[in-house]
Every structure is written in C-alpha cells, then in structure tokens.
Amino acid sequence: MELLYFARIRENIGHSSETLPQPGNVSDVKDLIGHLREQGDNYKAAFENELAIRVAINQTHVNFDHPVDDGDEIAFFPPMTGG
C-alpha cells in the first residue's frame, strides 16, 4: 500500500509518503492507524487524536471502518481548511 501524509500529519511523521506491504493483521483503516501508531513516537503523535484525522483511499474520502487493500493509495490528513 502507498501511504500519503499531508499538513500537520506529514510534519509529525517527518516524510510525505512511504510504501508499506499490507500487514497481516490490517484489514481496515482503523487497523492501519493502530499499526502505524506502533511505528514510533512520530507516528504516535501524528495519529494521537482520531477526531483530527481524515482518510482518503484512492482520492475518495472514507470512514475508519473502510477496508484497505495492498494496492490502495491511502492518504491521511487533518480536517481541511482551504477556501
């Protein structure tokens, strides 16, 4: 899976993208967030507050219970503040 990070989440983590083979115990967005939180303090900070996280799979907004697939592009970002 291709992971993308934007804005505060990108800054917390320290990079804007990475490729990750789908972990065996990860079947939805919530699982993936749980997995990422274990990857270090930078990830822990990035994903600490679930209310401040938005997810898009293949550029479409999804909820945390949406399944993830190894071929997906999964983007994490804070609530949007454009306009």
Add this chain to the structure above:
Amino acid sequence: MELLYFARIRENIGHSSETLPQPGNVSDVKDLIGHLREQGDNYKAAFENELAIRVAINQTHVNFDHPVDDGDEIAFFPPMTGG
C-alpha cells in the same frame, strides 16, 4: 407643486414634468391623483390602476394618504424594475 412623471406614466401623460398651483380641494396624494384624472384621457390612462402607481414626495416614498404642499416636488411612477 412640481409634478414629475416617469416610465409608463410619463408616456401615458405625454410629458415628464409640469408645475401646478395646489388646487383648493387637494390636500393629500389621493386627492391629487383624483384631480389629475380629470385633466384628460391621457391622465386618466396614467392613473387608472392605483396598484401600479408609486409616489415620492421630495424624493422620498410616501403612501397615498400623505399630505401634499404647494412647495413639494411630487413624482409619480410605476413599480420599479431596476437591477
């Protein structure tokens, strides 16, 4: 009193302004309209439908029961259609 006519009312009457000494029996707008209606078919046509007449005295909208004075500028026009 200085009378001004605009748009359809001006066209019905045939001129855009006239000066009229205040008639003795005219004390408000309604009286004035009644007086003007007697001045010929052109005036009759102009003032036939009261719902289609708006009045401004000295450039301020007024109702038909507003008093008129010899020094007033009194404008008659149809409902507005600008914008």
Add this chain to the structure above:
Amino acid sequence: MKIQVQSQNFDIAAEINELCVGRKDIGAIVTFTGLVRDFNGDNKIQQMTLEHFPGMAEKQLATICAIACDRWPLQGGCVIHRYGPLSPGEQIVLVITLSAHREAAFEAAEFIMDWLKTDAPFWKKEQTAKGTHWVESKTSDTEKCKKWRK
C-alpha cells in the same frame, strides 16, 4: 460605500482594485453583475432602455447600502447602476461587498440586490420584434425583499 448612477459601462476589476488597493484586512469580496439577457420568457430582446429618476436613484441606493452596512460587518463596497439604451450581453448593475467574513459579504450583496430591485427608481423598457413594452415588476422580487424583514 460608493454609489454611482451612470450611462457608461463599468469595469469590475477596476472597481475591486479601487476598493482593495493597499488593504490587507479584507477576507472576502463578493461581486454581483446583472446583464441584459437576449430573452425574457418567450420574447427575444433586441434592446433594453433603462429610465431612472436622477437624484432619487442615488439617494435610494445610498439608503439601501447604509442599511446593509448597519446589518453586516462590511469593510466597504460599491453599487453602480447604468441607465440609457443597453444591448443584450451588456452590463446593467454592479454590487461589490467587502468583509472579513464570506457570509457577511454574500448576504449583504444579495440583500442590496433584492432591495434595489424593488426600491430604486429604475424602469426597464424592452424592445422586441413586436414592439416595445415596459417590464412588469415581479411579485417574486417583492417576496425576496420581504424575506430580509424578518
């Protein structure tokens, strides 16, 4: 707010620039431009002529803008209304509102347009292949205006 009643055309960009130049406190600019359409219902419009009541037109526009400034936190704006003969595609009216916040700018511009339609002394005459006629005022415009009284 700047009020102008004129026969000549106007330039939206120049008006925005005049209002905003050097300012950094404005968050939102809303503009409304009204144009002459080539159709009104089934009638193909060849030309439109706008008659107005000089003096009172400016006075009414100034009153409408003063009410808007009282009701919304505006940082400026303008209303320009043309008169005289106009062809389809030509600009009739421009309203610009400036505010720190978009909601105020949107609402004030719509308010000014709604009131202007029923309260500013302008009258439209349309010329079609069948002849000329005065445009009737719309009940819907009076209704739109009433909604602001709440």
Add this chain to the structure above:
Amino acid sequence: MKIQVQSQNFDIAAEINELCVGRKDIGAIVTFTGLVRDFNGDNKIQQMTLEHFPGMAEKQLATICAIACDRWPLQGGCVIHRYGPLSPGEQIVLVITLSAHREAAFEAAEFIMDWLKTDAPFWKKEQTAKGTHWVESKTSDTEKCKKWRK
C-alpha cells in the same frame, strides 16, 4: 465548470471574460474572492502557506461543482484555488457562477464556498511573529456546510 488548482495568481476580469464572451443569455454573474488577511484573531499574519493534495483537490472541486450544477440552473462558472506561500492581501480562491437568475448564482456560489471549506483537501499554515502553526478547522464551517443538506 472550469476547475484550476495553481500556485500563480488569477485575474477575475479575465476569468469572467472567458466565461461570458459572446454570450447574451446570462443574467447574473456572482464572484467570490477569498483573500489572505493580515490578522486571524489576535495573531498578525506575516505569511500563509497553502498545502494541497494534488489530484484529489481537483477531483473534490469538480465534485462540488457538479453537485451545484445539479442543484441550480447554472450557465457556467469556475473555481480557481491557489497553493503555496501567500502574503496578506493576496488572492486565495475564486468562485464564479453564471445564471439567468440572480438567486441561483448567489446560492450556488455560497454553496460551493461552504463545501470547499470542509471538503477540498487544502490546509493553511500561518506564519506569525511567534512562529508557524496550522490553522484549525472551524466548527462554524462544518455547520454552514450542513445547512445545505436540508
């Protein structure tokens, strides 16, 4: 509707002209321009940087515009959103809506702005004398967006 996400500035007059040139069926043009303000609450802003998600930003703007076109009788329009570093006074976003009727043009422009604020992947970072910080999303923006769901 034309959608553009770009770092360079835009020219309102040129955009209106591109949309309207040669047309005589348009009655109303509404434009909304969002600008960088020099204050956000008590913080004096030195610079703002807009980050975006390329690809998804255009996609979301196109979706919002498609919903607007479905809901109101629009005759065209555009949305231009900038990204990158911007100084106070600079333009951020432009929405233009064209319609035969003013109400549709006003409502559609406001709708697009309200949705764009909560649904288009852009993030603002402000630079003040105290340092930089990400702008928090506003509950009021989410509320404004909800009102259109009725």
